[in-house]
Amino acid sequence: MKRKLVKQGAATMMVSLPAKWIKQHGLDKGDEIEVEETGDGSLVIEMKNKKGKKETAINITSMTESSIRTLLTNAYRLGYDRIDVKYAYDNALRIIEHTLKKQLLGFQIVKKENKKCIIENITEPSAEQFENIYSKMILNIKELFDIAKDALEGSNKRIDEAEDIEDSIKQFDNFCRRIIAKENLYGHYALQWAFHAELIHAQREIYLLLRHLKNNKTKCNKEILSLLEECREMFEMIVRAHKEKNIELLERAHDMEKKLVYEAGHKLLEKGKDSIIVKHIVNAIREFYLCASPLMGMAI
Numbered sequence: 001m002k003r004k005l006v007k008q009g010a011a012t013m014m015v016s017l018p019a020k021w022i023k024q025h026g027l028d029k030g031d032e033i034e035v036e037e038t039g040d041g042s043l044v045i046e047m048k049n050k051k052g053k054k055e056t057a058i059n060i061t062s063m064t065e066s067s068i069r070t071l072l073t074n075a076y077r078l079g080y081d082r083i084d085v086k087y088a089y090d091n092a093l094r095i096i097e098h099t100l101k102k103q104l105l106g107f108q109i110v111k112k113e114n115k116k117c118i119i120e121n122i123t124e125p126s127a128e129q130f131e132n133i134y135s136k137m138i139l140n141i142k143e144l145f146d147i148a149k150d151a152l153e154g155s156n157k158r159i160d161e162a163e164d165i166e167d168s169i170k171q172f173d174n175f176c177r178r179i180i181a182k183e184n185l186y187g188h189y190a191l192q193w194a195f196h197a198e199l200i201h202a203q204r205e206i207y208l209l210l211r212h213l214k215n216n217k218t219k220c221n222k223e224i225l226s227l228l229e230e231c232r233e234m235f236e237m238i239v240r241a242h243k244e245k246n247i248e249l250l251e252r253a254h255d256m257e258k259k260l261v262y263e264a265g266h267k268l269l270e271k272g273k274d275s276i277i278v279k280h281i282v283n284a285i286r287e288f289y290l291c292a293s294p295l296m297g298m299a300i
Contacts, residue, residue: 017045046184053081053121060087060096068095069103072119076104077174079182081121093117102167105175130179137172138239140165141203145232148206152228152277154219162210169207173200194294195242202235202287209280220274227268227281230260234288238295245299250292257289 005013027033036044056078058071068087075083085096096117100107106124109117125133143165147158173196180192234256241249265282269275 054079055082055084056080057084058086060085060092063089063092063095065095068092069099072096072099073103073174076107077177077181079178083119085117085119087115087117090115103170103174105171125175127179127183130176133172133175137169137176140169140172141199141206141235142232144169144203144206144210145228145235148210148213148228149225151210151213152218152220152225154217156214156217159210159214162207162214166204166207169200169203188294188298191294191297195291195298198287198291198294199238202284202291205280205284205287206231209277209284212276212280216276218274218277220277223264223268224274224277224281227260227264227278227285230256230264231281231285231288234260234285238288238291241292241295241299245295247296247299250296250299253289253292257285260285261289 001018003015005015008014034046036046056075058075060068060071062068072083072085087093087096093112096119097109100109100119106121107119108122110120110122111118144162147162147165150157151159177193177196180189180196234253237249237253237256240246241253261282265278265285268278269282
């Protein structure tokens with residue numbers, strides 16, 4: 001957006017701030033903001049000292065679970081602390097309550113009226129817990145890989161755990177993205193957000209693989225097991241590259257993707273056997289590879 005400079009006094013220039021940004025952060029006359037000059041000639045304006053509650057309103061006209069869940073999840077991720085919700089159908093409240101319980105850490109309904117409710121941040125972990133929550137998310141993704149390996153070897157003993165693990169991963173990811181949005185974590189808001197989005201798409205394929213295996217118990221051959229193990233290796237490489245800001249590891253991820261998707265993966269798909277299983281593993285490899293792009297930007 002463009003803003004014109006307005007001269008005030010002999011040497012002072014002033015510029016107006018967007019009204020939407022002012023309202024979003026609860027700023028008023030006399031409040032202080034921070035203005036930082038960067039090395040590339042840019043100015044960064046930040047609201048640091050005032051921590052008012054961010055509020056928004058949502059009008060739900062659908063009864064589709066995914067639509068309601070997505071609206072609430074995105075309001076949470078964007079850092080809102082209070083959400084005033086109107087809904088057209090009484091049954092929508094059940095979906096709202098389920099979404100809060102399963103995916104939005106610390107948020108609860110504090111007031112209910114006729115087809116209205118107010119959701120507020122009650123017991124959310126602090127921003128200082130970001131690294132701990134992120135680590136828990138990574139551990140849970142590793143658990144999905146362990147269960148998938150067992151299932152592909154013919155053991156479904158732990159496959160029922162996948163649903164709860166997936167809920168935890170969503171919960172942890174939503175919290176991480178919320179903190180990234182609120183705190184502009186690491187100074188790479190868009191890149192960090194993109195990394196989390198790709199990571200979640202990738203692990204989702206492992207979860208969908210487990211859903212398939214739950215209903216179609218299969219003992220797979222060594223080639224498919226090897227593909228899963230290499231998919232896990234790529235995941236762990238991406239996690240390490242994120243931690244270390246290691247461009248060399250990200251370059252290796254590019255090489256692995258070409259080998260695993262276009263050689264090993266396509267070869268297995270052409271055979272036709274267990275193609276659904278192979279498809280989910282190949283899709284996961286592709287998504288883990290896509291994590292490398294925002295990570296390279298963060299590492300430069």
